Amino acid sequence: MGVLFSRTGNRHRAGKKSIKIELLLESLSSLERLLLLVALTLLLALVWKIAAEPITDYDSVWYHLPAIAQWYQSGTFSFPDWLKTDQTGRYPYDWEVLYSMFLLPVGDDSLIMLPNVIIWCFLGLSMYCTSIRLGARRDMSLSCAVLVLACPAVLRQVNTARVDLALAAFIIASFYFLLAFATSATELNLLFFLVSLGMLLGIKTSGLVYGSCLLVLLLWVLVCKTYSRRSRADLSKLLTSAPVWFGCCLGALLGGFWYLKNWIELGNPIGYVAVRIGKVMLFPGVLKYSAIHTTSLAHMFNFGEARHWAVLLRCCNSEFGLSLLVIVLSIATGIVWRVISSARKDISTDFGRVGLLFLGLAILGFFFWNTPYSADNVHRNFPVIQGWIANPLRYAIGLFSYLGITSAVLVSNTPLSGRWIIGVATVIAGVVALDGVLHLHLLAQWRCLLLWLQDPASF
Numbered sequence: 001m002g003v004l005f006s007r008t009g010n011r012h013r014a015g016k017k018s019i020k021i022e023l024l025l026e027s028l029s030s031l032e033r034l035l036l037l038v039a040l041t042l043l044l045a046l047v048w049k050i051a052a053e054p055i056t057d058y059d060s061v062w063y064h065l066p067a068i069a070q071w072y073q074s075g076t077f078s079f080p081d082w083l084k085t086d087q088t089g090r091y092p093y094d095w096e097v098l099y100s101m102f103l104l105p106v107g108d109d110s111l112i113m114l115p116n117v118i119i120w121c122f123l124g125l126s127m128y129c130t131s132i133r134l135g136a137r138r139d140m141s142l143s144c145a146v147l148v149l150a151c152p153a154v155l156r157q158v159n160t161a162r163v164d165l166a167l168a169a170f171i172i173a174s175f176y177f178l179l180a181f182a183t184s185a186t187e188l189n190l191l192f193f194l195v196s197l198g199m200l201l202g203i204k205t206s207g208l209v210y211g212s213c214l215l216v217l218l219l220w221v222l223v224c225k226t227y228s229r230r231s232r233a234d235l236s237k238l239l240t241s242a243p244v245w246f247g248c249c250l251g252a253l254l255g256g257f258w259y260l261k262n263w264i265e266l267g268n269p270i271g272y273v274a275v276r277i278g279k280v281m282l283f284p285g286v287l288k289y290s291a292i293h294t295t296s297l298a299h300m301f302n303f304g305e306a307r308h309w310a311v312l313l314r315c316c317n318s319e320f321g322l323s324l325l326v327i328v329l330s331i332a333t334g335i336v337w338r339v340i341s342s343a344r345k346d347i348s349t350d351f352g353r354v355g356l357l358f359l360g361l362a363i364l365g366f367f368f369w370n371t372p373y374s375a376d377n378v379h380r381n382f383p384v385i386q387g388w389i390a391n392p393l394r395y396a397i398g399l400f401s402y403l404g405i406t407s408a409v410l411v412s413n414t415p416l417s418g419r420w421i422i423g424v425a426t427v428i429a430g431v432v433a434l435d436g437v438l439h440l441h442l443l444a445q446w447r448c449l450l451l452w453l454q455d456p457a458s459f
Contacts, residue, residue, distance in 0.1 A: 116158045120158055298370045
């Protein structure tokens, strides 16, 4: 993964390495080395967790793992037999295919969750590289990446067969490779973007929404480059190169296999959900999106209801913890500093980059808020917002990761020393690592303390 990210944006150079790891380690401060050591400890704790603890969450046992068992027994990639008349059985299953690759060599599920550990690292690396690409300092980029990796919502996904962690990782990775292509239009940048985009589409149905947005951004970048005489000739040569065509074919295979299979079997690439644009019915289905949308936060959340806000904030605290608080405070600090500096004309504010950051936050926030089943799962039929919404907050991992990138970029332009955020990130990640390795239940005790402070009578 490190080679993949470090070589993007650079031409192949014979006899030269893109990164000198020894020089990189020497340039790290003592606090940065400590933070990396804590992150490594957390990684080892996750490896121990997937090796020692069984998978018990409902979604994994219901359809993720049984689908893999069916493939292993039948020798074919097919939709789950017991869910063929259910929309759940018509989801894309790219990430489950990767799980199965770790089942085949040993014949049991002892290594089946290893891809989640890899994608956990991949998410952190994607965040770090994107932050650097957008102008953040190294210490801030590293700290915010570790803060996101150490939050409860992210860690809980590692030992489950759910695909939300992988979806978030490929959202950030696709965005990074798109940024790299926009600044340095090389074959590798476009190749990796197309492959990442294919994985994004093939992991989960909601990847279609995120992928469509990224494709629009790619088209915008290509249009901008066609207006540049210098870039026009190079761009036409690049788009007809073998690596780019290979990326298109591989991305189409990864992103289109399950949708094409649905189209052949049902006449609808999405499955049983009707696809309509205005009054035009593109693909018929027994499920209407309007009915599914009633399970989203956009439909059920009442902004004028104090109780809804209390439930949402309590769930955000349980899923994202202190990491969210530190990241939000960092963003607030960066915004205040920019406003003061702009008023004093101390710095020239890069409104384009800041606008891109907040536009991305708005788009990701809108997508999450309208995600089906983010407030109800149909079977429960909640009349109002309940504490159950903590469970689907895993859909917001991509949004939370981008929030971490935004905080790294904004706080990097302040005169604040990077030591304080590195120290906070080290403490939070260290507590999480110790809690995972030694089973001290420190996080549970912290949450109990917060609940006691809110309502001492309940104890």
